Amino acid sequence: MDISVSNLTKIYDNQRAIDEISFEVKKGEIVGFLGPNGAGKTTTMKILTCFMLPTFGDVKIGEYSIYENPLEIKRAIGYLPENNPLYSEMNVIDYLNFSAAISGLDEEKLRIIIPEIICNTGLNDEKHKNIFELSKGYKQRVGLAQALIHDPEILILDEPTTGLDPNQIVEIRKLIRELGKHKTVVISSHILSEVEATCDRILIINKGKIVADGTAEMLKCKSHGESIIKLKLLDIQNQDTAYQILRETITNVEFDKTSDSFIISTRDADLVKRNIFNVCANNHWVISELTTVETKLEDIFRELTL
Amino acid sequence: MRQIFLISKRELKSFFDSLTAYILIVVFLAFSGFFTWLYGTDIFFIGQASLQPFFAVSYWSIFFFIPSLTMKMIAEEKRNGTLELILTKPITDWQFIFGKFFACLFLILITLAFTLPYYFSVWFLGPVDHGAVFAAYLGTILMSMSLIGIGLFASSVTNNQIVAFLISIFIGVFFVIIFEMLSGNHFGFIGYLLDFLSINSHYNSISRGVIDSRDIIYFFVLTFIGLYLSKINLSKRNL
Secondary structure, X not given: OOEEEEEEEXXXXXXXXXXXXXXXXXXXXXXXXXXXXXXXXXXXXXXXXXXXXXXXXXXXXXXXXXXXXXXXXXXXXXXXXOOOOOOOOOEHHHHHHHHHHHOOOOHHHHHHHHHHHHHHOOOHHHOOOEHHHOOHHHHHHHHHHHHHOOOOOEEXXXXXXXXXXXXXXXXXXXXXXXXXXXXXXXXXXXXXHHHHHHOOEEEEEEOOEEXXXXXXXXXXXXXXXXXXXXXXXEOOOOHHHXXXXXXXXOOOEEEEOOOOEEEEEEOOHHHHHHHHHHHHHHHOOEEEEEEEEOOOHHHHHHHHHO | OHHHHHHHHHHHHHXXXXXXXXXXXXXXXXXXXXXXXXXXXXXXXXXXXOOHHHHHHHHHHHHHXXXXXXXXXXXXXXXXXXXXXXXXXXXXXXXXXXXXXXXXXXXXHHHHHOOHHHHHHXXXXXXXXXXXXXXXXXXXXXXXXXXHHHHHHHHHHOOOHHHHHHHHHHHHHHHHHHHHHHHHHOOHHHHXXXXXXXXXXXXXXXXXXXXXXXXXXXXXXXXXXXXXXXXXXXXXXXX
């Protein structure tokens, strides 16, 4: 199922939490929703999951509209809300049974699916415990299990890895990647590396507006349009003469004393690398390091949201 | 229907898991049993095969018990964020509210079912007026429904359980005591209106054994208003 959001706006007491945002998510895509705190990520997710209505604008999920078919949409969505709220006085099995039944699974399916999901999320040893007795990581697994239990076509996960240890984070990312092969997944996060590691596409949202939309690579290209090359040379007699010679063929060269290397910024990295090679070959210099320094997603994020 | 049933079942189970249900049942039975059989104007003091003393006590016990059951129902879900979890499952707001309502009502029915031995004991002791006992049970159930409606409304206003409890008692006091008291001081239409609004007057007329459709409609309307206002409060998240 595709998600199509058009002109979505939500106003809380004169404050625009989200401001006319529009985007589309295709089936089989993993989209990361990125933004600083209070940017409107959670509000958008609450509207997508039909928890609340927008002030205006529309969301279409597949054929269904949030205004006319909220129940169908809710059935098609698995949702892990922010902070992972759970009925903590219930035990894991009872809770999963309840979640599955209320999502519309019948008794027969329940009997098959519950043991399966318990195994898949690694809850087997904890299944008889009450939820409040579980550690945060296990609670998060229960949260994921309840979102996945009815095999939804769309998964919406609000900060799925908060509070997990590094091993669990890796596991969850792997799981999300796996699920993303045949489901539409929307995750939100303010951790950039996480979004970069799991998502096909990134939407950066700030103060209620979408400020960037694209793959991590695309965003990196867009932000500067140029890459930075770091060059270290051996066998040069004098830095200044080498600098002069380099400047004859390559523009935008600078010498960085701290790293003892030349920094070249360019729009066409390949051409510059060729030129560097030729210059070095002519002067019998040895290239000891030639690296493209990537623009980090962090920088783009700061650039767009500050 | 299935969704309402599932929510009620979960809610009822949580009453029993958290001991609330056991405490309620034990305290209710101890309280009403004590005043029905042992102390004050009990059955032996009156010397009639009547359950009137029991219903007089249960009326007040229920008045305090229901707010303590309903106070957490919506308030706690709001506070813990589970409201978001449950309302993004394929259920409507009405199913959610009715689920809560029936869970509470069912617990009251279970509690009242435990008092049936009182009825059989009295029947064994003398000629009991079956119709009056039946009517009084009906009156108690109807009154409970209205109080649950009020309680759910109070719980939907806030996310603090104590506040919900106090609001519920506060509104309840008007319907149970204050309207009736005021109606004694007024004549004409206002007096009639206040008397009509009082739960007590309708409860009394039913428990005397007169099952009048006006009384029944009154309780149903009061219940519905409570539930409807809770629904409105829930939908406020959409604004």
